[in-house]
Amino acid sequence: MSNPKFEHVELKLCNPTFDSxxxxxxxxxxxxxxxxxxxxxxxxxxxxxxxxxxxxxxxxxxxxxxxxxxxxxxxxxxxxxxxxxxxxxxxxxxxxxxxxxxxxxxxxxxxxxxxxxxxxxxxxxxxxxxxxxxxxxxxxxxxxxxxxxxxxxxxxxxxxxxxxxxxxxxxxxxxxxxxxxxxxxxxxxxxxxxxxxxxxxxxxxxxxxxxxxxxxxxxxxxxxxxxxxxxxxxxxxxxxxxxxxxxxxxxxxxxxxxxxxxxxxxxxxxxxxxxxxRYDYIEQKILVPALRLSRERQLITPDEHQVLLEVVRLKSAKSADLKKVMPKLTDNQRTYQIKKLVELNMLQAIYPGARQYAIRFTHNYLLRGVIQALTEEGFVPGFMEK
Ligand SMILES: Nc1ncnc2c1ncn2[C@@H]1O[C@H](COP(=O)(O)OP(=O)(O)OP(=O)(O)O)[C@@H](O)[C@H]1O
Ligand SMILES: [Mg+2]
Structure with a gap:
């Protein structure tokens, strides 16, 4: 390897044999x-x-x-x-x-x-x-x-x-x-x-x-x-x-x-x-585990966890859709939860001005949980962690 020499090689397609x-x-x-x-x-x-x-x-x-x-x-x-x-x-x-x-x-x-x-x-x-x-x-x-x-x-x-x-x-x-x-x-x-x-x-x-x-x-x-x-x-x-x-x-x-x-x-x-x-795969193997992790690390409150889980289940949700998972909250309280999550950039209106929200996980603490879930599912090359 001490003295490499240049040698021209032709550029051409290969034609592998059928059993290759x-x-x-x-x-x-x-x-x-x-x-x-x-x-x-x-x-x-x-x-x-x-x-x-x-x-x-x-x-x-x-x-x-x-x-x-x-x-x-x-x-x-x-x-x-x-x-x-x-x-x-x-x-x-x-x-x-x-x-x-x-x-x-x-x-x-x-x-x-x-x-x-x-x-x-x-x-x-x-x-x-x-x-x-x-x-x-x-x-x-x-x-x-x-x-x-x-x-x-x-x-x-x-x-x-x-x-x-x-x-x-x-x-x-x-x-x-x-x-x-x-x-x-x-x-x-x-x-x-x-x-x-x-x-x-x-x-x-x-x-x-x-x-x-x-x-x-x-x-x-x-x-x-x-x-x-x-x-x-x-x-x-x-x-x-x-x-x-x-x-x-x-x-x-x-x-x-x-x-x-x-x-x-x-x-x-x-x-x-x-x-x-496949959304069922993403929901079960990536997003739900990511939210669980964020909750365990106390990066989100139990209420926020509930809201986000329901949004993930429904793909996107309005305040009224959250009644089922938060029966004790008033309309205003539910709207407040949503507003907080929008401020944290964890929820976003599905289009500007819409009152229907979807999850965001790329530029907030949820990203950590998502990365961990992706790692567990084999999407992250091991060497990146060191
Ligand atoms: N024997 C080889 N023949 C052809 N290409 C090679 C050979 N060895 C290395 N290379 C290519 O050269 C790259 C290194 O070149 P260079 O340092 O200019 O790129 P870099 O982007 O700065 O570094 P790196 O590719 O290592 O990230 C290797 O990543 C590989 O793609
Ligand atoms: Mg280089």
Whole structure:
């Protein structure tokens, strides 16, 4: 590993044999791609969970390269400042990735072409104003050579970067049979790392790019699903690097194994998150336990607990709907309970001015309980807690 050398490798699709596990995983993912998720989860609950998953995604991506923020730190910061304000450099790095994910969702559409401008914009958003993990020239390809720490591969000379990036976007945009789409997602992730077009931030950008390509190829992650591609890579950094390294050799086996690794990881994630489209699951396994926990920690009063439980059961509720669970309270007292919870940001009118309320759990103490419930249900990679 002491003296890595650059070696050109051709970028091309693989054509696995019929008995390859790559064929199996592609088929299973194709099935999920076609599946229309007609879930029972109300959109506002779905989007709040999605927000939390984006937090986890950004934290995971930042932590791969040594950001030491823990999930507990991030949750505290989100509760305190609504997740928007400054924080230190490490918190900023995470916020940048969240902003970049938002940009991906705005700018990428199913079937849209991938452009280099889009990729450079991802870089600009991900690294701007960072000290430790920033870049001298946000949004611009590197002008000098780079090395990848812990890797035997030497990326191409800076002068060759534009032509390799053009080749990569052409490869993505070139019309080919849809059965190759998923393979393209995996191959692009590796090729991008192999080119290493930026001086720093390549890992963060390539994980964002993977998210963008899943949208491009119709995985409906914008509104129907929550998918964290980073969960595939961040659980085990050694394995991520080892699989990338094997693909660097350009051998059929190395490349095929890389694709299997990426796509099996994505499949697992999709199977997990698709549970969240069922409201009964969310109610019983996430929200009710989260409220219980908040009550145990005395973050909410017994009355507030009752109100929130009933709102969760009904998906949204008016003051009169709460009579059953709070028979002793007068109309005014019930309205007062609701008003307090609105002030605490734990309830919100379902549209401005409505007297019907739904639960909010992303920017208040309930977030802690929700994160704990998600952890218990296996949605939070273990390493984030340390
Ligand atoms: N052998 C390899 N071949 C191709 N790509 C690689 C290889 N080893 C690492 N990479 C990619 O390079 C990234 C590291 O590059 P860089 O430091 O520029 O990115 P970063 O965002 O600052 O850090 P990190 O990706 O570690 O979070 C890895 O995350 C991975 O995506
Ligand atoms: Mg780096």
């Amino acid at each position: 596990p790559l064929v199996d995983v592609v088929n299973e993912l194709e099935h999920l791609r076609r599946l229309r998720l007609g879930g029972s989860t109300p959109p506002d609950v779905f989007f709040q969970l999605k927000h939390i998953f984006h937090m986890l995604e950004s934290l995971g991506s930042a932590r791969i390269e040594g950001n030491h923020t823990t999930l507990a730190d991030l949750v505290d910061a989100t509760i305190q400042d609504g997740g928007t304000a400054g924080g230190g450099d490490q918190m900023k790095e995470i916020t940048n990735i969240e902003l970049a994910m938002r940009y991906v969702e705005q700018a990428m559409e199913p079937g849209a072409p991938l452009t280099e401008t889009f990729i450079r914009e991802l870089h600009e958003i991900a690294v701007r104003t960072l000290e430790r993990e920033g870049d001298q020239t946000p949004g611009a390809y590197r002008e000098g050579s780079v090395r990848i720490v812990m890797s035997a591969h030497l990326p191409p000379e800076a002068v060759a970067v534009p032509q390799y990036m053009k080749e990569l976007t052409d490869f993505v945009n070139h019309a080919s049979a849809p059965k190759y789409d998923l393979m393209k997602v995996a191959l692009t992730h590796h090729r991008f790392g192999w080119i290493h077009p930026f001086s720093n931030g390549n890992g963060r950008v390539v994980r964002l790019l993977t998210y963008a390509l899943l949208i491009k190829y119709g995985f409906n992650v914008k509104d129907g699903r929550v998918l964290n591609p980073t969960a595939v890579f961040c659980n085990n950094r050694e394995r991520y690097y080892q699989m990338l390294g094997a693909a660097d050799t350009g051998t059929t086996k190395g490349i095929e194994n890389w694709c299997i690794y990426v796509l099996e990881g994505i499949l697992l994630e999709l199977q997990k998150v698709d549970r969240l489209t």
